[in-house]
Amino acid sequence: MKMNESGATTNVSRQTAFQSLERAEHGDPFALLGPHSEGTGTVIRTYQPGAPRVELLDARNGEIIGDMIPGEISGLFTIQLSEPCEYRLRIHWPDAVQETEDPYAFAAQLGELDIYLFSEGNHRELGKVFGAQVSTCGGIKGVRFAVWAPNARRVSVVGPFNSWDGRRHPMRLHRSAGVWEIFIPRLGPGEVYKYEILGEQGVLPLRADPVALAAQLPPQTGSVVASPLVFDWHDDDWMRRRNQAHPHQEPLAVYELHAGSWRHRAGEDHDEGVPLNWQQLAAELIPYVQELGFSHIELLPIMEHPFGGSWGYQPLSQFAPTARYGSPHDFAGFVDACHRAGIGVILDWVPAHFPNDEHGLARFDGTALYEYEHPFEGYHQDWNTCIYNLGRNEVHGFMIASALHWLQTYHIDGLRVDAVASMLYRDYSRKAGEWIPNRHGGRENLEAIDFLRHLNDVVGTEVPSALVIAEESTAWPGVCRPTREGGLGFDFKWNMGWMHDSLGYVSQDPMYRSHHHHELTFGLLYAFSERFMLPISHDEVVHGKKSLLDKMPGDRWQKFANLRLYFSFMWSHPGKKLLFMGCEFGQWREWNHDGQLDWYLLQYGEHRGLKTLVQDLNGLYRKEPALHQLDESEAGFEWLIGDDWTNSVFAWLRKGEEGAEPLLVVHNFTPTPRANYRVGVPAVGEWEVLLNSDAERYQGSAAGPLGRLATEQREAHGKAQSILLDLPPLATLILKPAA
Structure with missing residues (x-):
């Protein structure tokens, strides 16, 4: 038993202090409640509003020490003892009897180092210290709660266990850090809770826990006490290979998906489907991704979020997997299953902004705590969200700890950081006069830049x-x-310019593509300035932009041919690959997050052919070093034909490291077959056709060459020898020197 310091306040009567407790306004309940040395003995006080009687029990044998005496206010009970003892409370409620240890008999739970590291913004394990942590104190099982609310007058933990009464469990304040904490005995996993916060202007709407490890299924908004994640991982081989990998030089093909709308199972009403849970996704998604040949999946944010229509991009629980698809343990099982199947898992992660739901982070303790105060800095008008104040140590550290939580606790292979551009610029999507310059008078968000650099340095050290x-x-x-060279330190960057230019080009009627030739060549002017990923993401198939297949011009045949050509262009272009779900088989409709993909389309040959092409492209991409080894280097690419705008033909060589065979890539972006089209090649002999996107296998017209072609000693495109190709319409050819 811990003896609290006697005395509540200075120059305020004890009666006034008790009345403050009764009004739930007292900011230091440990100064009044629990055991206190007074005079020659010990006084124990407990505040149980609504209870007519409380008995004090000997914790060693359960015997009654005595009835506690009603005190100065209703619900306050006191007992005087001659000496300290270990005790329990037996609380008689009108309809039940409860036995429990006294939360106010336990010492402070957070150590000085935890407080110091948190205040400094360098606490790496907030998910194991803050929030609701199942723990044992003095041999007593319970839950330790800790929350940051420096401007609150009082913070209480509330939930069904105390009838949501903020008077029952007010917390202890660590004044130097603004952190409140309490150990509540006999609570356990599964308990729903929130924080009741008294701000300067009164009691705020109940808040969910910013560091909750689990949450209720939306639309419910409570946090849930989670058991420590104890998972029997079986991905040692995967993690060992990952630690030895050189991702910049390896094939990286990512299948992006929204877990809730990939596939549904039949609902009880047989009309609307129900999203798959993590176990079902593991059983159905993993074989499908293996069949397609993708190296990784990327999940749209699975951190708990109140509004499903945000697709997860407005999360409120940066440490809790959404309850929509199962428990945290289930999610760990899904990641483990992916790894055992040789598939990496990347998560979309959002450190830029958060929604302003009243149970969330916005004005958490009655002040702008997680966000900037001024709306020119703290309000994102595009998304009606709040912008994290990453210049504040505690917020900076909160987000760093979140990133590490997913990477370390759940063995996640990577984070795709959302909306980086909105973080870098103070005037992002703002008009003149609607933004506040930085301390140098510039538009750069210096705090966010520091955060991103620190994030990448920490991840590089902790999870390299x-x-x-x-x-x-x-x-x-x-x-x-x-x-260290002044950069931001990311491993890869989405090439949004390539995406916009190339989609703009292929959306043009082929008749007019000659006038847009530069839209395909321009990207290769800067293709090696960063380590790029080529993204065809969810953002390109919603909000009236049409599906990828429906963007293509022409009749039905041309649409499929154009999309096969575009995929072949993408997979043969320098840069890692990302494709959103449904695009691989040519969904006609835009993506609908409330439904599922149109799987019935795979009964049709053109859609199966498109899916087969994606499988073959991934297989070729993995097999041929020239397609991935030198993605970030000019040495891996050589233009052969970049100026045939009349015919809309492009040709280049892809090269690997020394000893790797080069690949010849030729694209015909018109529906006109071109016979005897001469292309220079770097090697004499026969060249083998590895892929023809117009092949019958893909439901194409079966035009163009197959097998092997011999070179001629005729100079072309700076090469001493060349080959003649019959270019199929709207198609790509990929060739390699024959063995």
Whole structure:
């Protein structure tokens, strides 16, 4: 038993202090409640509003020490003892009797080092210290709660266990850090809870826990006490290979998906389907991804979020997997199953902004705590969200700890950082006069830049084999340059410019493509300035942009041919690959997050052919070093034909490291077959056709060459020899020197 200091306040009567407790306004309940040395003995007080009687029990044998005497206010009970003892409370409620240890008999639970590291912004394990932690104190099982609310007058833990009464479990304040904590005995996993916070202007709406490890299934908004994740991982082989990998030189093909709308199972009403849970996804998704040949999946944010229509991009629980698909343990099982099947898992992660739901982080303790105060800095008008104040140590550290939580606790292979451009610029999507310059008068968000560099440095130290990928849509220099050289330190950057230009080009009627030739060549002017990933993501198939297949011009045959050509262009272009679900078989409709993919389309030959092409492209991409080894180097690419705008033909060589065979890639972006089209090649002899996107196998017209072609000693495109090709319509040919 811990003896609390006697005395409640200075120059305030004890009666006034008790009345403050009764009004749930007292900020230091440990000064009044629990055991206190007074005079020659010990006084024990407990506040149980609504209870008519409380008995004090000997904790060693359960015997009654005595009835506690009603005190100065209703619900306050006191007993005087001659000496300290270990005790329990037996509380008589009108309809039940409860036995429990006294929360106010336990010492402070957070150590000085935890407090110091948190205040400094360098606590790496907030998910194991803050929030609700199942623990044992003095041999007593319970839950330790800790929350940051420095401007609160009082914070209480509330839930069904105390009838949501904020008077029952007010917390202890660590004043130097603004952190409140309490150990509540006999609570356990599964308990729903929130924080009741008294701000300067009164009691705030109940808040969910910012560091909750689990949450209720939306639309419910409570946090849930979670058991410590004890999972029997079986992915040692995967983690060993990951630690030895060189991802910049290896094939990286990512299948992006929204877990809730990939596939549904029949609902009880047989009309609307129900999203698969993590076990079902593991059983159905993993074989499908293996069949397609993708190396990784990327999940749209699975951190708990109140609004499903945000697709997860407005999360409120940065440490809790959404309850929509199962428990945290289930999610760990899904990741483990992916790893055992040779598939990496990347998570979308959102450190830029958060929703303003009243149970969330916005004005958490009655003040702008996690966000900037001024709306020109703290309000994102595009998304109606709040912007994290990453210049504040505690917020900076909170987000760093979140990143490490997913990478370490759940063995996640990489984080794709969302909306980096909105973080880098203070004037992002703002008009003149609607933003506040930095301390140098510039538009750069210096705090966010420091955060991103620190994030990448910390991940590089703590989880060096994990990837951190930037969704960054501007020409910010050095996104993938090491921080020691002044860069941001990311492993890869989404090439949004390539995506916009190439989609714009292929959406044109082939008749007009000659006038847009530069849209395909321009990207190769800067293709090696960063380590790029080529993204065809969810953002390109929603909000009236049409599905990928439906963007293609022409009749039905041309649409499929154009999309096969576009995929072949993408997979043969320098850069890692990312494709959103449904695109691989040519969904006609835009993506609908409330439904599932149109799987019935695979009964049709054109859709199966498109899926087969993606399988073959991934297989070729993995097999041929020339397609992935030198993605970030000009040495891995050589233009052969970049100026035939009249015919809309492009040709290049892809090269690997020394000893790797080069690949010849030729694209015909018109529906006109071109016979005897001469292309220079670097090697004499026969060249073998590895892929023809117009082949019958893909439901094409079966035009163009197959097998092997011999070179002629005729100079072309700077090469001493060349080959004649019959270019099929709207198609790609990939060739390799024959063995």
